[in-house]
Structures are given as structure tokens and as C-alpha cells.
Amino acid sequence: LAKTTQPISMDSYEGQEVNITCSHNNIATNDYITWYQQFPSQGPRFIIQGYKTKVTNEVASLFIPADRKSSTLSLPRVSLSDTAVYYCLVGGLKTGANNLFFGTGTRLTVIP
Amino acid sequence: EAQVTQNPRYLITVTGKKLTVTCSQNMNHEYMSWYRQDPGLGLRQIYYSMNVEVTDKGDVPEGYKVSRKEKRNFPLILESPSPNQTSLYFCASSSGRAEQYFGPGTRLTVT
Numbered sequence: 001l002a003k004t005t006q007p008i009s010m011d012s013y014e015g016q017e018v019n020i021t022c023s024h025n026n027i028a029t030n031d032y033i034t035w036y037q038q039f040p041s042q043g044p045r046f047i048i049q050g051y052k053t054k055v056t057n058e059v060a061s062l063f064i065p066a067d068r069k070s071s072t073l074s075l076p077r078v079s080l081s082d083t084a085v086y087y088c089l090v091g092g093l094k095t096g097a098n099n100l101f102f103g104t105g106t107r108l109t110v111i112p
Numbered sequence: 113e114a115q116v117t118q119n120p121r122y123l124i125t126v127t128g129k130k131l132t133v134t135c136s137q138n139m140n141h142e143y144m145s146w147y148r149q150d151p152g153l154g155l156r157q158i159y160y161s162m163n164v165e166v167t168d169k170g171d172v173p174e175g176y177k178v179s180r181k182e183k184r185n186f187p188l189i190l191e192s193p194s195p196n197q198t199s200l201y202f203c204a205s206s207s208g209r210a211e212q213y214f215g216p217g218t219r220l221t222v223t
Contacts, residue, residue, distance in 0.1 A: 034211065043116075043202045043214025044155070087155070100212075101171075102147070102155035 004088045009107040018075045020106050022088030025069050031090040033064060033071045038085045038105070047086075048073070075108075083110045114139045116215035118203050124221045125193055133188045133218050135203030141213075143206045144186040145170070146178065148199040149217075155202070161186055193222040 005023040012018045024033065032051050036044035048055055050062040050071070061074040075082055087105040116137045125131055137144065145160040157170030161180040175197055177189040190197060198221050204212040
């Protein structure tokens with residue numbers, strides 16, 4: 001089971017770019033990297049997923065180096081509504097629900 | 113609207129009184145899971161199911177049971193709840209690739 005390590009918390013001012021790095025040294029060849037966002041008392045919400053290099057969507061970018069032992073979630077110009085806990089997960093192509101490890105995530109606080 | 117629903121959303125019960133939390137998804141997903149979330153411990157997987165009649169233990173299965181008789185439903189059963197099962201519970205479903213859709217959560221208190 002590939003587990004991940006993330007910073008416990010981060011603070012950022014509104015309008016800044018935020019980068020959250022996740023370490024996953026034991027990532028397997030067929031594992032994808034997925035990030036979720038969770039607001040208090042709500043279920044996590046999918047943000048972005050990637051396998052290698054860079055992935056970008058309307059919400060965030062995901063940078064994955066060639067060795068894939070880490071990944072960085074980049075949130076451009078954060079706002080107060082981006083205050084949440086962010087989780088990094090690794091899992092296989094057909095992982096589906098197979099024993100995914102969420103951990104404690106990174107608590108991002110955006111300051112006005 | 114694609115969604116995962118859970119019932120009840122809030123439940124207060126007493127030790128030893130059997131309860132069931134229902135979970136249903138309308139996306140025809142193969143995979144479903146149950147998680148519990150506790151302060152300082154993050155989200156931990158209780159059980160998961162890869163299809164009808166196929167279930168397996170997650171990280172913290174003790175004290176819980178599940179069943180998957182239909183593709184859309186995945187109830188969580190606590191046959192003899194104890195106070196240490198007081199928690200926020202989430203059901204999730206997915207079609208694979210680890211992109212899961214989560215329900216709104218069930219806050220359970222066992223006294």
C-alpha cells in the first residue's frame with residue numbers, strides 16, 4: 001500500500017499561488033496520483049489526477065517529476081474559499097476503492 | 113443529478129443497539145467504500161466493495177459489517193455500537209482510477 005506524506009498545515013494570503021507537495025516514495029508503476037479537497041463536515045471532492053509530468057484543469061495544476069516519488073499541487077491565486085484540507089493519494093488504474101490511504105492531509109488557511 | 117446519498121445524516125444512539133447507515137449511488141459505479149473521519153486521524157477506510165457480493169476490509173474494519181447485494185447500495189452495519197465508534201462517516205463510490213464521489217456524511221454519536 002503506497003502511503004503519502006504531506007505538510008500538516010500551510011498558510012497563504014489571498015491572491016497568492018499555493019504549492020502543496022506530497023511525498024510518495026513507494027509509488028508503484030501503475031499508480032496514479034490524485035488530489036482531493038475537503039471542507040469541514042463535507043465529503044472530499046476530487047480536484048485533479050495525473051500519472052507523470054504536468055496536468056492542468058480549471059482548478060489546479062499537478063506537477064509530477066520523472067521519478068514520481070513526489071508531486072506538487074498548485075493552486076493559482078487562492079481565495080478565502082480555498083481554505084480547506086487537501087489530500088494526496090496514490091492508487092492503481094483499477095484501484096477504485098481498493099484500500100486507499102487518505103492520511104491527515106494538509107490544512108490550507110487562506111488569509112485576507 | 114449524479115450523487116451519493118447517505119441516511120441518516122445524524123444519529124445518536126446507545127451502546128449495543130444495532131444500527132444501519134444506508135448508502136446509495138445513482139452512477140452505476142462498481143466500487144464503493146466506507147470511511148470514518150476522526151479529529152487528528154484523517155479519513156480511514158473501513159470496508160470497500162469492488163462489485164456486487166465482493167467486499168473486503170479496509171484499515172479499520174473491527175466492529176463493522178457491510179453487504180453489497182445490489183450495485184447501487186452499500187449499507188454499513190454496526191451490530192453492537194460502542195462509544196469509540198462515535199465518528200463522522202462517509203460513503204463513496206467510483207468507477208475506478210481512484211476518482212471517488214463522496215456522500216454528505218453521517219455524524220454518529222454512541223453514548
